[in-house]
Amino acid sequence: MAKKKTIRTIPQQRTPMREQDPRERVTNFTEVACGYRVEEALIEAERCLMCPEQPCVAGCPVGIDIPGFIQKLTEKDYRGAYDVMTDTNLLPAICGRVCPQETQCEGVCTVGDTLEPVAIGRLERWVGDKAISEGWVNIPYIEPSSFRVGIVGSGPAGMACAADMAKAGCDVTVFEAFHQPGGVLRYGIPDFRLPNEVIDAEIDNLRKLGVKFECNTLVGRLFTIEQMINEMGYDAVFVGTGAGYPSMLGIPGDSLNGVLSANELLTRCNLMRAKEFPNYDTPLPHGHRVAVIGAGNTAMDAMRVSLRLGAEKVYCIYRRSRTECPARAEEVHHAEEEGVEFHWLTNPIAVIDDGKGGVRGMRCVRMELGEPDDSGRRRPVPVAGSEHDFECDLVVFAIGTNANPIIGQTSKLKLNKRGYIAVDENLATSVAGVFAGGDIVTGAATVIEAMGAGRKAARNMKSWLGIRDIDFPYAAEGRDSTNKLFGIDLRERNFARVRVAATAKP
Amino acid sequence: MSPNQFSRFEIIKREDFSDVTYLLECYHPLMAKAARAGQFVIVMLNEHGERIPLTIADYDREKGTITLVIQAVGKTTREMQQACQAGTSLYAITGPMGIPSHFDKVKKVACVGGGLGVAPIFPHARAFKESGAYVIGIVGFRNKNLIFWEDKFRSFCDEFIICTDDGSAGIKGLITEGIKQAIEKHPDIDEFVAIGPPVMMKGCAEATRPHNIKTIVSLNPLMVDGTGMCGGCRVKLGDQVKFACVDGPDFDGHKVDFDDLMIRLKRFAEEEKVAMERWSEGCRMRDQVQV
Ligand SMILES: Cc1cc2nc3c(=O)[nH]c(=O)nc-3n(C[C@H](O)[C@H](O)[C@H](O)COP(=O)(O)OP(=O)(O)OC[C@H]3O[C@@H](n4cnc5c(N)ncnc54)[C@H](O)[C@@H]3O)c2cc1C
Ligand SMILES: Cc1cc2nc3c(=O)[nH]c(=O)nc-3n(C[C@H](O)[C@H](O)[C@H](O)COP(=O)(O)OP(=O)(O)OC[C@H]3O[C@@H](n4cnc5c(N)ncnc54)[C@H](O)[C@@H]3O)c2cc1C
Ligand code: SF4
Ligand code: FES
Numbered sequence: 001m002a003k004k005k006t007i008r009t010i011p012q013q014r015t016p017m018r019e020q021d022p023r024e025r026v027t028n029f030t031e032v033a034c035g036y037r038v039e040e041a042l043i044e045a046e047r048c049l050m051c052p053e054q055p056c057v058a059g060c061p062v063g064i065d066i067p068g069f070i071q072k073l074t075e076k077d078y079r080g081a082y083d084v085m086t087d088t089n090l091l092p093a094i095c096g097r098v099c100p101q102e103t104q105c106e107g108v109c110t111v112g113d114t115l116e117p118v119a120i121g122r123l124e125r126w127v128g129d130k131a132i133s134e135g136w137v138n139i140p141y142i143e144p145s146s147f148r149v150g151i152v153g154s155g156p157a158g159m160a161c162a163a164d165m166a167k168a169g170c171d172v173t174v175f176e177a178f179h180q181p182g183g184v185l186r187y188g189i190p191d192f193r194l195p196n197e198v199i200d201a202e203i204d205n206l207r208k209l210g211v212k213f214e215c216n217t218l219v220g221r222l223f224t225i226e227q228m229i230n231e232m233g234y235d236a237v238f239v240g241t242g243a244g245y246p247s248m249l250g251i252p253g254d255s256l257n258g259v260l261s262a263n264e265l266l267t268r269c270n271l272m273r274a275k276e277f278p279n280y281d282t283p284l285p286h287g288h289r290v291a292v293i294g295a296g297n298t299a300m301d302a303m304r305v306s307l308r309l310g311a312e313k314v315y316c317i318y319r320r321s322r323t324e325c326p327a328r329a330e331e332v333h334h335a336e337e338e339g340v341e342f343h344w345l346t347n348p349i350a351v352i353d354d355g356k357g358g359v360r361g362m363r364c365v366r367m368e369l370g371e372p373d374d375s376g377r378r379r380p381v382p383v384a385g386s387e388h389d390f391e392c393d394l395v396v397f398a399i400g401t402n403a404n405p406i407i408g409q410t411s412k413l414k415l416n417k418r419g420y421i422a423v424d425e426n427l428a429t430s431v432a433g434v435f436a437g438g439d440i441v442t443g444a445a446t447v448i449e450a451m452g453a454g455r456k457a458a459r460n461m462k463s464w465l466g467i468r469d470i471d472f473p474y475a476a477e478g479r480d481s482t483n484k485l486f487g488i489d490l491r492e493r494n495f496a497r498v499r500v501a502a503t504a505k506p
Numbered sequence: 507m508s509p510n511q512f513s514r515f516e517i518i519k520r521e522d523f524s525d526v527t528y529l530l531e532c533y534h535p536l537m538a539k540a541a542r543a544g545q546f547v548i549v550m551l552n553e554h555g556e557r558i559p560l561t562i563a564d565y566d567r568e569k570g571t572i573t574l575v576i577q578a579v580g581k582t583t584r585e586m587q588q589a590c591q592a593g594t595s596l597y598a599i600t601g602p603m604g605i606p607s608h609f610d611k612v613k614k615v616a617c618v619g620g621g622l623g624v625a626p627i628f629p630h631a632r633a634f635k636e637s638g639a640y641v642i643g644i645v646g647f648r649n650k651n652l653i654f655w656e657d658k659f660r661s662f663c664d665e666f667i668i669c670t671d672d673g674s675a676g677i678k679g680l681i682t683e684g685i686k687q688a689i690e691k692h693p694d695i696d697e698f699v700a701i702g703p704p705v706m707m708k709g710c711a712e713a714t715r716p717h718n719i720k721t722i723v724s725l726n727p728l729m730v731d732g733t734g735m736c737g738g739c740r741v742k743l744g745d746q747v748k749f750a751c752v753d754g755p756d757f758d759g760h761k762v763d764f765d766d767l768m769i770r771l772k773r774f775a776e777e778e779k780v781a782m783e784r785w786s787e788g789c790r791m792r793d794q795v796q797v
Contacts, residue, residue, distance in 0.1 A: 173511075177733050179550060179557075179598045187735075214510040216600040218733065222512070222540050244735035248747050255742055255766060257773045264736035272557070272730070278784050281556040281582055282730075283777030357769035404734050405752050409605065 005049055007114050014116035015044040022337040026307045029191045029275065032334060033097075041126040045073040047118045051110050056120060059108040061452045064088045066105060066120055069127060082131045085124065086138045090163045090205070091156065091451065093132055093198045094185060096125025098297075099448045100328045132201040137208050145169035147465050150234040152219045152407070155183020156447045157240030157438025159206060160454030161461070166209040168458075168467050170235075174206075175217040180271065183242055185447070187271040188263065190301050192308070193331075220410035229433055236433045236461045239413070239421060240454060243439035244404035249293065249397050253351030258359030260285060262292070262302035262398035269305050287394025289313045291362050293348055294398035295320075296444075300331040302396045303340045314340045315392065319347040319367050319380045345369070345380065349387065351395050361391045401444050418443070426460040427453060435461050512536040515596040518571060523654035526578045529563075529625075530590055534599060535570030537562075543629035544607030544724060544756055547572070548732040550598040551589060556582050559729045559751075561626035561701070562602060572599075575625030575654075581781040588789075603732045604755045607633070607722070612696040615639045616688050617663075618710055620646040620681045623702030626724065628658060630699050635662040642688050642695070643667065646681035646706070650674035682709045695719055700759060704768045711759035721759035725750045727770055742766045 018034040019025075025032050036044065048070040056066040065084050072081035085092045101107070101121035109117035131137070147170040151158045154176040166172045180186055182199045203213070219225065219241075228234040246261035248254055265284070268274040272282035290306040292299050295318035303314045316335070318325060321344045325332060336342070345367040354360035366386035369378035403419035414422040414430035420443060421436040423429055429436050437453030439445055512534065519531035537547070546561045564573035578584045590596070607630060615634045619627030624645045635641045643663035647653050648671045660666050667684040668676030677683050681702070689695065698721040700710040707723040714721045727739040727750050734752035741750050742763035748754060 177600060178731065179600070187731075212511075214512075216510055216515075216598045217512070218600055218603060221545075221602050222536055242735075244731075244733060245749070245752075246735075246737045248737070248740070255740065255747065255770075257770060261737040264730060264738045267730055267736050273554075277777065278781050280554045281781060283774040283781070285773065357772070406733060409752075 005046075007049065007111065010047045010049065010111070011043055012115055014047070014119050015040045015122075017119075017122055019334075022334075022339070025192065026304075026338050029308055031195050032192050033330075035129055036122055036126045038126075041073060041123060042076070044119050044123055045070050047111060048074075049110055055108040055110060056105040056118075059105040061104065061446075061448045062088050062455065064105075064124070070118070070120075070123060073123065073127070078127070078130050079134075079136060081127050082136055083138060085127050089124075089448075089451070090160060091128070091202045091447075092124050093128025094156070094194060094202055095448050095451070096121050096123075096128050097194050097198070098185075098189060098328075098446075099124075100446060102329045104448070128198075132198065137205045139208055140167055142167060142210065143169050144171070145467060147171065147235045147467070148233055149173075149461070150175065150228045150232070150237045151240065152225070152237065153177075153183060153240040153242055153438070153440070154181035154203075154213060154215075155240055155242050155438060155450060156185065157242075157440075157450035157454040157457075158183070158238065159203070160451040161238040161240065161435075161437070161458045162211045162454075163206055163209055164455055164458030165236075165238075165461065166206070166211045168462050170465075170467075172210065173212045173214055175219050176213065176215045177218045178271065179215050181213045181215060183240075187267045188298065188301065190266065190270055190305050192304070193301065218406070220406045225407065225411040225413065225431065225434055229431070234433075236435065236465055238454070238457050238461065239407060239429070239434065239436040239440060240438040240450070241404055241407055241440045242450075243401040243420075243444045245402040246397070247400045247402055249348065249351075249399065251348060251350050253353055253359070254397075256351055256353050256359050256395075257357045258285065258287065258393055259351055259395045259397070262294070262298045262396050263401075265302050265396055266298070266305060269309070275305075275309060284309065285394055287311050287392070289315070289392040290394045290396060291315045291317055291348075291390075291392040292396045292398060293317045294400075295325040295327055295332075295342075296398060296400075297327045297331060299396075299398035300327045300335050302398055303335055304331075304338060306394070306396070307338055307340070311394075313392075315390075316340055316342045317346050317348055317362070317364060318342070318344055320377060321345055321369060324377045347380065347382065348395075352389065354393075359393050359395055361389050362395060363387060363389050401439075403443070404440065407440070427457040428460060428464070433464065435464075513599065515599045517590050517592055517594055517596065520590060520592050523575070524652045527652065527654065528576055528578070528587055528590075530574045530576065530586075531566075531571045532574065532596065532599060533571055537572050537599070537602060538565045538567050538570050541565040541572055541602045542606030543609075543633045545602035545604045546732075546755065547574070547599050547601030548603060548729065549574070549586075549596055549600075551582060551586050552597045555585075555597060557598075557730060557732070558582050559603070559726070559732060561724070563625035563628055565629075573625075575622075577622040579622075580778050581785045584782075585785060600732065603751055605753070607699070607724075607756050609633050609637050610697070611637065612639050614642070614692060614695050615697045615699065616642040616644055616685070616692075616695050618644045618681060618685060618698060618700040618702070618706075620700075620702030620706040622726075623700070623706070623724070625655065627699065627701045628655060628662075630701075631659060632662045635664075640664050642692065644669070644681060644684040644688060646670070646684070646702070647675075648672070680709065681706055682713050685710055685713045689713070689717055689719070693717075697722065698759075700724075704764050704771065707759060707762075708764035711762070711764070715760055722756050723759035723762060724755045725757055725762065725767060726755065727767060728773060741770075 069084040273280040274284035367380035373379040435457040438450035521529040
């Protein structure tokens with residue numbers, strides 16, 4: 001190995017990523033961040049100190065071997081970097097773009113103590129994009145088992161679970177209610193942040209693993225989870241239906257025609273391609289002055305979509321301060337660059353109607369931060385006498401979601417008090433053989449957490465089915481053990497399946 | 507990639523009831539098995555199409571088909587009228603959506619259907635009949651020529667009342683006229699179920715309110731996903747907000763804010779007009795080229 005790097009010998013500046021100019025990009029839906037060139041990726045990779053204690057790995061919800069893949073990058077072994085990456089993360093091109101790295105791996109990176117942290121997310125994206133452009137895919141030798149696994153929902157949680165179960169030899173089918181797979185990645189996150197081609201490429205990889213996607217299938221109503229187990233011959237089921245059901249504002253005027261959820265705006269725009277109306281049939285509400293309520297990723301997307309649809313002014317209305325804003329830092333930064341006007345510490349109290357069923361403006365009140373609440377963030381309280389009105393003709397709310405009721409309505413799965421699916425620490429639900437994970441268990445969270453949940457559920461599903469693989473029962477044996485254990489050749493990254501009931505005990 | 511292992515969404519039969527109303531029978535055995543009265547599907551004609559909700563007007567579990575009866579009112583429903591023939595396929599059919607209707611043990615029930623609600627009320631009439639109720643069917647058409655499914659209704663209704671705007675068949679007048687007569691003759695009606703345009707359902711709810719007769723209406727707000735994810739289909743019931751696609755589409759007619767529903771149905775009036783004009787223009791050009 002080369003001589004040890006220190007904080008003083010590495011490139012001091014974080015390598016910037018080229019972006020479309022803000023003035024230019026608000027007129028199009030092309031991706032904002034252009035990604036690193038190979039030279040840039042190599043320079044940035046040099047900034048990693050290869051810390052022995054690897055805080056970044058612990059900071060990653062799925063524990064990607066970050067120094068491992070960066071090491072391969074510095075050696076220009078790009079395929080090797082991809083292999084290390086896909087050991088833990090199946091969707092690097094997606095996660096590199098949408099993960100909140102600043103609160104995960106990059107937030108704890110050692111370099112970040114002194115300089116700007118290593119741009120782990122950008123490197124991850126570069127590796128993912130490289131794999132897509134080269135057509136790489138890691139398909140291990142898969143020996144079919146006799147198990148059939150049904151996955152409900154094709155979001156990141158469902159995809160991750162599907163991939164792992166397919167690698168374990170199961171016959172995996174993903175059922176999706178929409179006419180296209182991908183979940184929020186498809187209908188929620190806009191093209192300028194995550195192009196459809198990237199989602200398609202990652203889904204194609206799953207298909208290559210043998211995963212089948214069945215769209216236009218509303219599980220619960222077309223057939224129930226119980227029917228999947230009892231009648232349709234699925235040995236195990238994973239439920240990853242996401243958090244739908246947007247919360248309403250609950251203020252006067254919130255049912256006016258110019259008021260809609262960010263989910264509706266984004267679904268119309270992204271999935272239904274209403275931005276290309278009338279070439280596509282689905283219409284979109286257009287506003288000249290758009291007020292978006294909330295400051296999470298969903299709100300940022302709604303604001304930036306509104307700008308691209310031609311709004312003259314877009315306001316962000318958020319009752320807490322910028323410090324508490326839950327969106328990815330990069331998204332807030334991009335929204336600011338693009339001209340979104342932020343009104344921190346401002347809470348809507350009414351939508352004002354124009355007398356014709358539409359919106360004329362908003363009435364808001366200023367807030368100040370009081371004592372910390374349950375979430376540990378300081379609770380905003382209204383400032384007396386600070387009511388004020390401003391003009392707008394479209395109000396988009398992105399203030400969170402509640403649990404989607406369909407699975408609860410149609411199955412015996414136990415729900416928790418808030419209506420989300422109740423699971424134990426193995427992500428097993430109250431029905432034997434049925435596991436659940438992602439937003440439908442935790443409430444709205446992140447792509448990587450949903451993926452992590454899908455993988456965790458897959459691990460437990462395998463042990464429930466009696467499938468053993470190197471990740472799980474033998475994890476303690478270590479990666480480079482070369483001996484064959486019970487017929488498993490660890491070097492092959494192969495899986496042995498032992499169907500407990502069918503196999504005679506030794 | 508659209509078709510799935512359960513169906514290729516083929517249309518196996520098409521029937522025209524008038525120049526605006528047509529029937530499509532689609533092959534989807536699993537859907538036929540799962541469908542219950544009161545549920546709907548979301549249909550896409552092609553990849554560029556809109557997702558439009560349509561009630562399951564009938565299903566045949568043996569043949570494995572579901573039946574949709576559609577009124578051509580705008581771009582999508584007219585385009586479907588041209589494109590959907592027996593042997594063609596839709597791009598997508600998803601469902602069955604919504605909570606199936608309840609069929610409480612009632613002795614006497616009136617099933618009311620007007621306009622695009624005539625076909626969707628049929629499975630209710632049948633289900634009530636099968637549960638042993640005395641069923642009064644009340645349907646409204648503009649005129650005699652638009653009447654369809656009369657035999658079908660008569661075979662499951664103990665009484666069947668037709669209203670036409672011009673009096674060319676049955677009672678002359680709006681459907682509320684038929685409702686009034688039914689209540690006069692049968693003061694012991696336990697329940698009304700009404701499906702149709704919002705004005706009609708509102709009229710029905712107003713007609714039954716003074717008599718305190720339970721009235722269920724099936725609401726038809728604009729929808730996108732039909733899975734509870736967008737909130738576009740929200741409706742007001744008193745001070746509550748509900749999503750018609752997952753909490754409905756059946757609601758207590760005496761609580762529904764119909765004025766709100768009617769305003770919300772006009773959300774995209776401008777865009778609907780643009781789409782319609784553009785499409786008609788396209789059709790005219792195509793016709794000229796062919797001549
Ligand atoms: C606009 C927006 C922007 C976001 N931006 C970010 C970001 O930048 N970074 C980040 O980390 N996270 C972001 N998130 C959050 C992240 O996308 C979610 O946490 C994640 O997608 C959850 O994954 P999931 O698999 O649990 O569910 P989802 O992605 O919601 O997928 C669930 C799927 O199941 C389908 N489904 C539901 N019910 C049924 C049924 N009955 N039968 C069949 N299919 C069904 C749905 O149609 C959907 O496709 C964002 C979310 C939104 C809405
Ligand atoms: C649960 C439900 C069940 C339905 N069942 C049926 C059915 O069985 N048969 C049928 O013909 N139609 C039904 N509809 C209405 C049907 O979905 C609309 O007519 C269709 O979406 C119109 O599309 P379009 O592009 O042809 O017309 P558009 O150009 O979109 O609209 C033309 C006109 O139709 C009105 N319209 C649009 N959408 C709706 C709607 N959702 N409900 C009522 N009026 C609407 C518009 O206000 C406008 O005046 C149902 C709607 C819902 C929500
Ligand atoms: S913490 Fe930062 S410097 Fe250390 S190994 Fe991880 S990425 Fe490299
Ligand atoms: S149609 Fe989107 S929530 Fe009902």
